[in-house]
Amino acid sequence: MLLIKQKPDIKEADITDESLYRQRRRFLQAAAVAAAGLAAPGLLASPFAMAGEKLTGVNTGRYVLDEKPTPYKDVTGYNNFYEFSTNKQAVARLAEDFKTRPWKIAVEGEVAKPAIYEFDDLLKPHKLEERVYRLRCVEAWSMVVPWVGIPLADVIKRLQPTSRAKYVRFVTLHDPEQMPGQRPGLLGSGLDWPYVEGLRMDEAMNPLTLLGVGLYGEVMPKQNGAPVRLVVPWKYGFKSIKSIVKIQFLETQPKTTWNLAAQQEYGFYANVNPNVDHPRWSQKRERRIGEDSLFSPKRETLMFNGYAEQVAHLYAGMDLKKHY
Amino acid sequence: MNENQRIRWILKPLVFVACLVPFVWLVRNGIWGELGANPVETLSRYTGDWTLRFLLITLAVTPLRRLTGWQGLQRLRRMLGLFAFFYACLHVTTYLWLDQFFSPGAIAEDVLERPYITVGFASFLMLIPLAVTSTRAMIRRLGGRRWQRLHRLVYLIACGGVLHFLWLVKSDLAQPLMYAFVLALLLGYRLVGAMRKMPAHGNTSPG
Known part of the structure; x- marks a missing residue:
């Protein structure tokens, strides 16, 4: 193996592991397909195939983390x-049969044309980007994930929210038949379903905020929130709601699931903050x-979470100890 | 072979090996690198679970002995209790070493400011004198009465252990509540026994 250290400040020995290698291969393939697509757009395969399938027509986006x-x-x-489960290592198995097609997403509230969209109709008009982001869970673990998605701002602009829209509320599918974690157990089912999250409009419009439809160049795996999820890299993971079925534009701040479950522990903002x-x-x-x-x-x-340069201005003058 | 010898040479070694099974599983998976995506979390949860299980198993000895009438069970109690201490040591070592890297500041902050760690740590500290005084010689030195009074700490320790788990989880209360339920049964059994005993002995003086 050839190992070249270009700069003395490279921290990790950049030994390419298998998945990284696979990712690069996929990226090259995606780039090749994208190039072919430019020549003949009609030949592009649907970028919204089933989980696990390779995504095509993915551009390398802004914000590719060098980690x-x-x-x-x-x-x-x-x-x-x-x-699906509170056991993180059981989710993949329990989500195996989760149906992510057909998938409808309701757009409601302060918006020009409230409607129920088919997944493809809502997202297909937009370009896919690959973005490598840090993911920081509120449980104090982290990952680096090569997401594929669409800037949420692009979708919101197309939906034309009214001037009264100050917040965006997202709702996850509620289907206890398919989602065993939502079934009432002996001691209840833990959280109040469906799962609800929200962003302030300027947070939703921030260029970092993504509607994720894939990772590692593939259609979003079911256990990661297929078919579409939020990716908000400067906030704790629970803000990045999965398997979205409703997007609502609101004038007032929505109540969110973890905040309702334990108000003093999980705030509406939930920005990653080592000082709080x-x-x-x-x-x-x-x-x-x-x-x-x-x-x-x-x-x-x-x-x-390392994105202060992009988002710190959103919270200028706010007491982040109070608005945790 | 009389019953005494059967317990000593067959039952106790068998139980000893059985109690080591979770530890062997852990070592095996550690060597094979099969502790999952977050090995420290796995180690911590696993050793904590087994500490609680052994505490409850130890506390089940007396009620089971009374219910079955088989006195031989009593001979296993010390070993089971020491296994609770063994898994607690692994749990605390995981925390001090792999989680906090012996950073005095971080540990002090945790122990002083985070109730679930305060309670867990206090419970562990209380286990130490019980382990130290578990030998026959120490029982003799302390005298049965005093020894027994000291070892009643285990009730407090078990409550602390369950509380530690209950305060640690986010919303999945099912597991800690299961431990709490079993503990309530085991302590309830003793409470009922103690209340029945009192009038029979005519002992109304405060204890």
């Missing part, structure tokens, strides 16, 4: 998706999944 992506097997094998601890554990450090060994210390958590 080693978390191995594919960990990104798709360690999932907080309580609709969760009441029950520290948020100063994090463990990088799939990369840190059993014996490596945790790494420092970055303000806004």
